[in-house]
Amino acid sequence: MGAVDTADVVIxxxxxxxxxxxxxxxxxxLSVVVLERGRAWPPGSFARTPADMHHNFWNPKGSDYGLFDVLEFRGFDSVVSAGLGGGSLIYANVLLRKDERWFVKDAELPGGGYEYWPITREDLDPHYDAVEAMLTPSRYPYDDPQFNSVPKAQAFREAADELGLDWQLPPLAVAFASKPGGQPGINLPVVEPSYGNLHGVPRLTCRLCGECDFGCNDGAKNTLDHNYLSAAKAAGADLRTMCEVQAIRPGGPGYQVRYLLHAMDGSSVSKRIDCERLVLAAGAFGTTRLLLGNRAHLPGLSSALGTRFSGNGDMLSFALHTRRDGRPRTVHASRGPVITSTIRVPDELDEDGGVGRGFYIQDSGYPVILDWLVQNMDVRGDLSRLAGFSLNRLRGLLRWAGPDHLEHGIGQLIGSGTLSNCSLPLLGMGRDVPDGVMRLRKGELDVSWTTETSRSYLDRVRGTMKDITSALGGEYVDNPLWFRKRLAVAHPLGGAPIGRHPGEGVCDPYGEVFGHPGLYVADGAAMPGPVGANPSLTIAAMADRLCDHLLLARGMSGRSPARGGPRRSGGTTQTAPAAPARLSGGRTGAAALSFTEEMAGQVTLGEREGPVPLRMHVTVAIEDMDAFLADPRHAARASGWLDCPALGGRLLVAHGLVELMVTVGGRRRMHYRLPFADDRGRQLVLNGHKELRAGPPTAIWPDTTTLYAKVLAGDVTLGAGTLTLGRLDFLRELTTLRAASPSVLERFGTFFLGSLWQVYRPRLSS
Structure with a gap:
């Protein structure tokens, strides 16, 4: 049997x-392996012809490995992406932050329970900043002479002004200029960042073709393969395409992942990779399905698995035959990026008099080739023009007196194109009710979710869309799916929501799955409710925050590589980190030595509570071995979590302290100080110590594996108890030991074992 494939992290x-x-x-x-079920899609590879589009759907059973995965559920249809870069390949580029007041707390749901966001806008703002620095969004430059040929933005603005609605140009992940902050221009070469581009294909700025949702063949979209994934590859990440994950299991250093490696001929090979940390980022459908399908092998998964599904309030309608002053009004939906501008309708949570649940409505579009399809929807006009053309041809034949020039007649037959030129799709999204439930039915994902509980919200969205259509002088038409009260969902969310404790969510507020250390959810499945705005930026920001937590728990720097002052590299202004500290005996950015300790036991929290379980999982990191050995208290930083249901479940420890082998009289002690906040927001501390007293060598084990702990609120003791390290936990701890070099490990071993010798060495009587 060959060696097992391994990595620090599998994504x-x-x-x-x-x-x-x-x-x-x-x-x-860290060594990182990304498993993506789809293939890479460099600029120029996206389907445009009917023959190519025929095979452009995800259907491995039919040997089709296309871009679009179309899913039909009982109450809605949804389209997701299969390809390197995920949903960024087919989304509409909008990068809006979640509204500050829409991070709701205890919002009652119709069927029982509450929508609760255990994080705030303040928590996410630095991560929003970091993601924007990588994706370099810009607003549509419609005041620029080269870009003012897109009338839909101006029409949308005029409608908003007439209705007194808030109109804005949202940040778009589109290159309108060769470099951020540069002069906009059409079909200009895009200057690549210093880490290059994994495709090695030149990119051009936006040419206003409306093809964003079908894949950008010019590379003008700042899709994830052009930035984050290219940077990841440059940093050593192994990006594996055509790898469809089938099973996840605890095992090896942390988790085993089994996947199918697809070949374009329809064959596949089963593979396995083991990892210390596993990050699930397969989307709301993919991640939830993986967790549901492997639930038997992941004991203790929260009962919240599969809950809080939401369509992010998605709704599509059409403003047809728009007019101004009695004449057709050209809006050119096929001109420009798919979305140029947005209208925000306030929420009852806002301070500006909003009612109900708030939402956004955006001017949408489509590729120019679809203008012909849209125009062919005008059946009555087609019949009228055909009848007129035939009658004129008959008249011409009866009075024939020479050559018949058909140019004018053919032009009349084609028509003026007013339906396609004067019609605009309207895309709505917002705070619908996240009460959908996802289950497996005969091995397939099934979602129980209808429009009924969100009816008042959807009625308000449709009402505003009708008002906008009226302001544009058009005819309002619902999405044909709405006739059966079905929706088209472009932003599926939920299924593995974050929460304060396992009774509320599958993951903690950082995305780590309760009861399964090292297993994370980093996609739309983690949303405990609708984002409201386009969710892509919020998903990315939460993933950035997750990485800070993961790195701190592993004893590594949690600083985002995208933060710090600006630098100019490769002709592009980017955001770069400050120079990281060079740790003694270690590599840049990592601890010189670290290990992870997990202890469990009970604490008594007052007379009424009695003994309650408490588990501690912290990574102890020594950043500078010279300073550590010279320090008489031998202090190291500690981060991780405490798990205590009576205090709110999984609780973050971000800035803890552990002092190893402090000399107190003739004894040695290990001190632990782990600050945390409970679910009520109280700032508490777990204060503990291990007591090492002179005695026989057999006392080493109980002394070094017993922690006497107190839970403190300031100077007040809320509870006390004992935590212990089991033999299996000790063996697992040995596997987490990381040292920057053999010499660092040797120096620490000499210190630690020497200290034990000083305490437990035999004392000879005189």
Whole structure:
């Protein structure tokens, strides 16, 4: 049997969560493998002809490995992407932050329970900054002479002004200029960043073709393969395409992942890779399905698995035959990027008099080739023009007196194109009710979710869309699916939501799955409710925050590589980190030595509570071995989590302290100080110590594996108890030991074992 494939981190999926994680973790020095089920799509490879589009759908059973995966559920249809870069390949480029007041707490749901966001806008803002620095969004430059030939933005603005609605140009992940901050221009060469581009194909700025949702053949979209994934590859990440994950299991250093490696001829080979950390980023459908399908091998998964599904309030409609002053109004939906501008309708949570659940409505578009399809929807006009053309031809034949010039007649037959030129799709999204439930039915994902509980929200969205259509002088038409009360969902969210404790969510507020250390969810499945705005930026920001937590828990720098002052590299202004500290005896950005300790036991929290379980999982990191050995208290930083249901479940420890082998009289002690906040927001501390007293060598084990702990609120003791390290936990701890070099490990071993010798060495009587 050959050697097992291994990595520090395996990431399943390469969308907005997986790509961010791949770059952040590879840049920190971890070995990272990304498993993406689809293939790479360089500029120029996206289907445009009917023959190519015929095979452009994800259907491995039919040997089709296309870009679009179209899913039909009982209450809605959805389209997701299969390819390196995930949903960024087919999304509409909008990068809006989640509204600050829409991070709701205890929002009651119709069927029982509450929508609760255990994080805030303040928590995410630095991560929003980091992601924007990589994706370099810009607003549509419609005031520029080269770009003012896109009338839909101006029409949308005029409609918003007439209705008193908030109109804006949202940030778009589109290159309108050769470099960020440069002069906009059409078909200009894009200057690549210093890490290059994994495709090695030249890119051009936006040419206003409306093809964003079908894949950008010019490379003008700042899709994830052009930034985060290219940077991840440059940092050493192994990006594996055509790898469809089938099973996940605890095992090896942390988790085993089994996947199918597809070949274009329809064959596939089963593979396995083991990893210390596993990040699921296969989207709301993919990640939830993996967790549901492997639930038997992941005991203790929260009962919240499969809950909180939401369509992010998605709704599509059409404003047809728009007019101004009684004449057709040209809006050219096929001109420009898919979305140029947005209208925000306030929420009851806002301070500006909003009612109900808020939402956004955006001017949408489509490729120019679809203008012909749209125009052919005008059946009545087609019949009228055909009848007129035939009658004129008959008249011409009856009075024939020479050559018949048909140019005018053919032009009349084609028509004026007013339906395609004067019609505009309207895309809505917002705070619908996240009460859908995802299950497996005969091995296939099934979603129980209808429009009923969100009816008042959807009625308000449709009402505003009708008002906008009226302001544009057009005819309002619902998406044909709506006739059966079905929706087209472009932004599926939920299924493995974050929460404060396992009773509320599958993951903690950082995306780590409760009860399964080292297993993370980094995509739309982690959303506990609708984002409201386009969710891509929020998913990426939460993944960036997850990486800070993962790296801190592993004893490594949590600093985002995308943060710090600007630098100019490869002709592009980018954001770069400050120079990381060079740790003694270690590589840049990593601890000189670290290990992870997990202890469990009970604490008594007052007379009423009685003994309650508490588990501690912390990574102890020594950054500078010289300073550590010279320090009489031998202090090291500690980060990780405490798990105590009575205090709110999994609780983050970000800035803890452990002092190893402090001399107290004739004894040695190990001190632990682990600050945390409980689910009520109280700032608490777990204060503990291990007591090492002179005695026989048999006392080493109980002394070094018993922690006497107190839970403190300031100077007040809330509870006390004992935690212990089991033999299996000790063996597992040995596997987590990481040293920058053999000499660092030797120096630490000499110190630690020497200290034990000083305490437990035999004392000879005189």
């Amino acid at each position: 399943v999926g390469s969308g907005f969560g997986g790509s961010v994680a791949a770059h952040r973790l590879a840049d920190a020095g």
